[in-house]
Structures are given as structure tokens and as C-alpha cells.
Amino acid sequence: MTGAARGLGEAIARRLHADGDRVVLADVNLAGVEELAAELGSGASAVEHDVRSLDSWERLLAGAGTVDVLVNNAARTEFGSFWELDLDEWDDVLATNLRGVYLGCRVVGAQMRDRGAGRIVNLASVAGQRGGSATGVHYASSKAAIVALTRHAAAELARSGVTVNAVAPAAIDGPMVSQVPPEKVEAMVKTIPVGRLGRGEEVAAAVAYLASDAAAFVTGATLDVNGGMLMR
Numbered sequence: 001m002t003g004a005a006r007g008l009g010e011a012i013a014r015r016l017h018a019d020g021d022r023v024v025l026a027d028v029n030l031a032g033v034e035e036l037a038a039e040l041g042s043g044a045s046a047v048e049h050d051v052r053s054l055d056s057w058e059r060l061l062a063g064a065g066t067v068d069v070l071v072n073n074a075a076r077t078e079f080g081s082f083w084e085l086d087l088d089e090w091d092d093v094l095a096t097n098l099r100g101v102y103l104g105c106r107v108v109g110a111q112m113r114d115r116g117a118g119r120i121v122n123l124a125s126v127a128g129q130r131g132g133s134a135t136g137v138h139y140a141s142s143k144a145a146i147v148a149l150t151r152h153a154a155a156e157l158a159r160s161g162v163t164v165n166a167v168a169p170a171a172i173d174g175p176m177v178s179q180v181p182p183e184k185v186e187a188m189v190k191t192i193p194v195g196r197l198g199r200g201e202e203v204a205a206a207v208a209y210l211a212s213d214a215a216a217f218v219t220g221a222t223l224d225v226n227g228g229m230l231m232r
């Protein structure tokens, strides 16, 4: 479970742990995941992990042992003008949000493939599914690419008992949204038909379903959790 120190990653980790899974909380923010692991207690452990790095993925897998479920959640959510984006920031957002997910699918997916079982869930976003998003073009582009990567990995792994799916939330109440000025959040809520922000637990429930045995025939799918913001 990557990016578990706060926000949606924390909500998903809490849900999977409550469902009885042993959870490995992986994040660049070691103090954050250590705090959560201490609170969750038995069945939770914390590890410093940088999703951008192949070495870090290999170390993570060696420490984790057999992985039943991989949740690729870590991301940088960045805003900013299309015309003035810092190009180093472009590269780092793509490295975190897209290469990180690819490396997770490749390193952990290979173990799952060889074992003949596994579940991978990648966090996409409505920002990658429709134009005119409040987020930056680098963020939106990385999230759109996750849908294609998810389908590709799903096809690679379909015969191995491994499913690969994405969850695409709209704005969810939490630390990321709290960094956005209130008037922008209000404007965002107006575009959501159900008339409110989503809740971390609602995204976590979608992830828990895709991670379950019941979802064995669902692969390559993107499950929208967006309050009707995009209907398709």
C-alpha cells in the first residue's frame, strides 16, 4: 500500500486492515506511516519507500514477502498554469504518478504472476478522464495514462490469476483538498451532481471490492467514484 501516510492512502489502509489484511504502509514520509502503523497495531508495519525508484521497490518486496494485494496510491497532486509549469516538476510528477505505478505493477506483478494470484489497484482520477480539471496538466496527464497502464498490465496478467484495476475518484475530503482555497473547493463541489465532496471511506470501499475474491472476473476496469461528475 503506497502513499499510506495520509489522505486516501490512510483511509484505504485503515479499511484493508479492518477487513483483516496484514498491511505494509509504504511512503516517503516514514514518520507518517510509523504513526499510523503504531495506531493500527498488530498486522500493520511501516516502511520508507520511494515509488520512483526501482531499488526501493525491490527492497520493499524483499521485506514484504508474499503480496496478495498491491494498492498503487502514492502521487503528487500539483496545480499550476499550463503555460508556466516548471519542467523539473513535470518530470517528477510523471515519475511519481506514472513510473511509480508502472514499477509497482512490474516488480510486485511479477511475483503475483509467478505465484498465480494477486490483486493490483491503481489510483487514477477524474482529472485524467475529462478536460478542464482544476489540477495541473502534468497531474491530469499522469492520471489518464494510469488507465492505459492498468489495461495493459491487466492484459499481461489476465491468465495468471492476477487482476489489475483502477479507481478514479473525484475530489475527496482530506488533506489534499484542504490545501485548495475554499472558494475553489466550493466551485469544485458545484460540478459534482451529488453536491458534496467524496469521503475517503467511499474510495476505500471500492478498493476493498476490487481487492476481494469476489472481483476475480473484473480486470482492466476503471471504477469511477465521483458523485456523478463524469457518467459514462
Ligand SMILES: NC(=O)c1ccc[n+]([C@@H]2O[C@H](COP(=O)([O-])OP(=O)(O)OC[C@H]3O[C@@H](n4cnc5c(N)ncnc54)[C@H](O)[C@@H]3O)[C@@H](O)[C@H]2O)c1
Pocket: 002, 003, 004, 005, 006, 007, 008, 009, 026, 027, 028, 029, 032, 049, 050, 051, 052, 072, 073, 074, 075, 076, 077, 096, 123, 124, 125, 126, 168, 169, 170, 171, 172, 173, 174, 175, 176, 177
Ligand atoms: N484526494 C482527492 O481528491 C483525489 C481525487 C482523485 C484521485 N486521487 C488520487 O488518490 C491518491 C491519493 O491522493 P491523496 O489526495 O490522498 O494524496 P495526498 O497528497 O494526501 O497523499 C499522498 C501520499 O503519497 C506519498 N508520496 C508522495 N510521493 C511519494 C513517493 N515518491 N513515494 C512514496 N510515497 C509518496 C505522500 O507522502 C503522501 O503520504 C493519489 O493517487 C491521487 O492522485 C485523489
